[in-house]
Amino acid sequence: MRLPKDLVAASAAPMVLGILADGESYGYAILQRVRELSGGQIEWTDGLLYPLLHRLEEQAQVEASWETSDSGRKRKYYRITTAGRSALADHQRQWRAVIDALGETWGDVAQAVARGTRPREGMAT
Amino acid sequence: MTTDDARAYVDAQIAQWREYVLKRTGVDAADADELESHLRDQAADLERTGLAPDESFLVAVKRLGAQHEISREFARVHSDRLWKQLVLSGTGASGDPASDARGRAEVRWVVGLAVLAAAALKVPALFGVAPGSDPGFYARNAALFALPALAAYFAWKRAAPIATIVAVAVSFVAGGVLVNAYPFVRGGQTEGLAAIHLPIALWLVVGVAYVGGEWRSRRRRMDFIRFTGEWVVYMSLIALGGGVLSGITVGAFSLVDVDTFTFVGEWLLPCGAVGAAIVAAWLVESKQGVIENLAPVLTRIFTPLFAAMLVVLAVAFAVSWTADAASRDALVVLDLVLALVLGLVLFAISARESLAPPGLFDVLQLVLVTAALAVDVLVLAGILGRIGEYGFTANRTAALGENLILLVNLAWAAWLAIGFLRGRRAFAASERWQTAYVPVYLAWAVVVVAALPPLFTFA
Numbered sequence: 001m002r003l004p005k006d007l008v009a010a011s012a013a014p015m016v017l018g019i020l021a022d023g024e025s026y027g028y029a030i031l032q033r034v035r036e037l038s039g040g041q042i043e044w045t046d047g048l049l050y051p052l053l054h055r056l057e058e059q060a061q062v063e064a065s066w067e068t069s070d071s072g073r074k075r076k077y078y079r080i081t082t083a084g085r086s087a088l089a090d091h092q093r094q095w096r097a098v099i100d101a102l103g104e105t106w107g108d109v110a111q112a113v114a115r116g117t118r119p120r121e122g123m124a125t
Numbered sequence: 126m127t128t129d130d131a132r133a134y135v136d137a138q139i140a141q142w143r144e145y146v147l148k149r150t151g152v153d154a155a156d157a158d159e160l161e162s163h164l165r166d167q168a169a170d171l172e173r174t175g176l177a178p179d180e181s182f183l184v185a186v187k188r189l190g191a192q193h194e195i196s197r198e199f200a201r202v203h204s205d206r207l208w209k210q211l212v213l214s215g216t217g218a219s220g221d222p223a224s225d226a227r228g229r230a231e232v233r234w235v236v237g238l239a240v241l242a243a244a245a246l247k248v249p250a251l252f253g254v255a256p257g258s259d260p261g262f263y264a265r266n267a268a269l270f271a272l273p274a275l276a277a278y279f280a281w282k283r284a285a286p287i288a289t290i291v292a293v294a295v296s297f298v299a300g301g302v303l304v305n306a307y308p309f310v311r312g313g314q315t316e317g318l319a320a321i322h323l324p325i326a327l328w329l330v331v332g333v334a335y336v337g338g339e340w341r342s343r344r345r346r347m348d349f350i351r352f353t354g355e356w357v358v359y360m361s362l363i364a365l366g367g368g369v370l371s372g373i374t375v376g377a378f379s380l381v382d383v384d385t386f387t388f389v390g391e392w393l394l395p396c397g398a399v400g401a402a403i404v405a406a407w408l409v410e411s412k413q414g415v416i417e418n419l420a421p422v423l424t425r426i427f428t429p430l431f432a433a434m435l436v437v438l439a440v441a442f443a444v445s446w447t448a449d450a451a452s453r454d455a456l457v458v459l460d461l462v463l464a465l466v467l468g469l470v471l472f473a474i475s476a477r478e479s480l481a482p483p484g485l486f487d488v489l490q491l492v493l494v495t496a497a498l499a500v501d502v503l504v505l506a507g508i509l510g511r512i513g514e515y516g517f518t519a520n521r522t523a524a525l526g527e528n529l530i531l532l533v534n535l536a537w538a539a540w541l542a543i544g545f546l547r548g549r550r551a552f553a554a555s556e557r558w559q560t561a562y563v564p565v566y567l568a569w570a571v572v573v574v575a576a577l578p579p580l581f582t583f584a
Contacts, residue, residue, distance in 0.1 A: 027159060028166035045190035046167070050159055051198035058202065076159045 008044060012052055014091035020062060020080040021088060027053065027076070053078055061087050131178040138182055139164065152199050164189060231407070234281055239403040242274035243396035261316055265304040268324035271402035273297050276334040278403060282410070283337030296330045300574070307578050314519040315578035322523075326570035328353070329563065346560040347475050352409055354472035355420060359405035367397050420476035428473055429489050431466055435496035438462070442503050453511075459504045460524060463531055466497045470538065474559055479552045483545055491542040498535045504528055519581040523573050530569055534562055 003011075019025060019033050027049055034042055056062045061084035069075050080088070139161060146157050164185050171181035189195070254262050276297070280290050300323055309316035335352060336345035371389045378385040438459075473490060505528045512521050541558055544550035 026162075028163045045194065046163065046188045047160065047190040047195035048198055050156065050163075051195065051202045054156075054199070055202045073162055073165065074158060075162050076155075 003042060008048075011095075012044065012049075013056065014088065014095060016049070016052065016056065017061065017080060017084055017088040017091065020078055021085065024077050024079040026078065030078075056084065059083070059087075135168070135178045135182045138179070142186060146196070152196050156199055160189065160195075231282070234278060235403060235407040238274040238278050239400035242271050242399045242403060245274075246270045246395055246399050247392075261309070261311055261320075262305075264320040265309075265316065265323070266301070267320065268327045269297065269301050271399045272324070272327045272331050274399075274403055275406055276331045278406060279331065279334040279337070283334070285334060285337045289333060289338030293330055293334050296333075297327065300327055300330075303575055307583060309578065309583050313584045315581055315583050318519055318523050318577060319574045322570040322573040326567055326574060329567040329570070332563075343557060343560045346563055347556060350471050350559070350563075351420065351475035352406075354468070354475065355409045356405050357468075358419065358423065359408050360401060363401040363405055364398070367394070367401065420472065424469065424473035424476050425486060427469055428486065428493055431469055432489050432493035432496060435462070435466065435493060435500060439496050439499040439503070442500070456504055456507050456511075456524065459500060460527065463497055463501055463504070463528075466493065467531065467534070470494060470497075471559055474555055477552065479556055481552070483548070483552075487542065487546055491539060491546065494535055494539045494542060498532070498539060501528055501532050501535060505532060519577050519584065522581075523577060526569055526572070530565055534559075534565075 015034060015037075016030060019030055019037075025033070030053075031044065031046055031049055034044065053062065053064070057064050057078070060081055062078045063081055064076050064078045066074055067077050142164070143157050143161055146152055146160060147154065152160075164182075167185035167188060168178070168181040171184055172178060176184065249262065249266075276293050279285070280293065285293075304319050304323055307315075307319070309319070332346075332349040332353075333340050335349050336342065339345045371393055374393070375385050375389055442459075470490065470493065505525075508521060508525050508528060512525065515521075537558055538555060541550060541555045545552055545555060
């Protein structure tokens with residue numbers, strides 16, 4: 001599933017911070033993890049992850065260092081910082097609020113559909 | 126293809142891809158490393174699923190996403206890098222040692238030439254020739270301080286052929302010898318004319334260096350016209366900053382009773398202006414991408430304003446035209462206006478996308494050209510009237526020639542513009558006409574500098 005751009009932009013930072021909260025990682029592995037966690041449902045444009053990581057680095061939410069992998073290739077590893085953890089906590093609060101609210105409204109919708117009425121247009125008829 | 130061959134092929138492809146990514150603004154060598162590492166990881170995983178190396182590479186590149194999108198995001202995050210990358214490619218930002226070295230060499234050339242030109246300005250003072258004692262000397266030689274350095278910069282930058290370098294150098298020497306060897310009557314008309322026209326002629330000689338000797342190429346000539354307009358824009362910006370700096374210097378030091386007026390007037394401003402001429406050229410060269418967006422905007426702002434001003438001017442002059450109105454001063458002012466309009470028309474043409482269909486802006490341009498044509502006819506009538514009444518002088522001859530040249534240019538430009546607006550002609554015809562006309566300016570400037578003074582006994 002391709003998510004709309006705005007939704008990717010809004011959810012990418014919390015997702016990356018969440019993944020890094022489990023331990024340091026590098027770009028390609030982060031993307032693999034995103035795919036895994038969403039069961040292949042979420043696909044990003046790979047290249048756009050890096051500007052995001054750099055932005056988080058600039059905001060000191062993550063820190064990065066170059067390391068050489070076993071195969072001899074240079075990789076840039078990212079680690080979450082304290083500021084990153086508190087940003088992640090903020091994200092979690094905000095997203096929980098959004099998800100709860102969505103659940104409430106959609107719960108209404110689901111019940112209304114089950115009753116056979118249309119909740120949004122009920123006033124007009 | 127064996128696997129090894131395929132891998133070598135993929136390595137070459139990745140190297141090419143990397144080079145391409147680095148050309149994008151906003152991406153530096155470390156970013157490219159990171160993206161490359163990602164690309165290789167992805168390709169390796171794909172190979173494990175059974176794809177051939179070259180296929181894996183293609184898929185990996187595709188998954189990475191469109192380069193312009195990525196580089197735009199990088200640029201947004203690292204906006205501070207943009208300016209540095211555009212101007213100081215010698216900072217190692219490009220990741221390519223050869224182009225870094227060249228960038229650094231260019232900075233050295235620019236600084237060296239700017240200092241050299243500024244110092245040259247002060248050399249005559251060593252021999253007792255100061256602006257105060259001989260204002261005519263500096264007026265006649267004004268072009269000979271900055272422009273040779275500018276020509277040298279372009280000759281180096283374009284790696285101009287020897288023949289071009291020799292031709293340009295000979296032109297500068299000839300110009301310098303001419304204006305200094307002629308026995309001008311002090312403060313006479315021919316001296317003033319030479320002082321005005323030598324810079325015009327030598328600017329076009331700089332143009333020969335700018336195009337690296339390809340002066341026959343129409344496209345390169347158009348590049349030089351665009352460069353001229355952009356150079357004027359940058360010079361104005363630098364002059365603005367220099368003016369503020371000078372004002373603050375004089376003001377601040379006067380508080381502690383130090384008189385910096387002489388320093389600012391005789392050193393800071395003249396040397397700064399000469400140095401700025403070279404720095405401005407370098408900025409135009411380096412920041413092409415930015416200014417390309419600026420040029421069309423500037424012409425779009427000023428073309429309508431100038432068109433309106435010229436229409437009003439033409440009507441006002443036509444209504445109130447009397448023999449007295451054709452005074453010397455009025456004609457000089459009108460000629461200055463026409464020169465400005467010609468510059469604007471040229472700049473607008475050079476900044477215009479030549480394949481774009483005719484639009485409102487082209488109508489405005491035609492109005493501008495037509496109004497200028499009307500003003501030019503009035504000026505010509507005034508000059509001819511004065512020549513009939515008082516006879517030929519050096520000034521009137523020069524003005525007559527210039528206005529005739531302008532008349533021919535504007536008339537044909539208007540004709541071509543009408544054809545373009547009616548869909549009978551491509552815009553390229555207008556471009557061709559203006560680029561073909563450039564040597565006419567050079568020829569006339571040379572005539573005014575070299576032939577008019579002896580003809581009018583250096584008066």
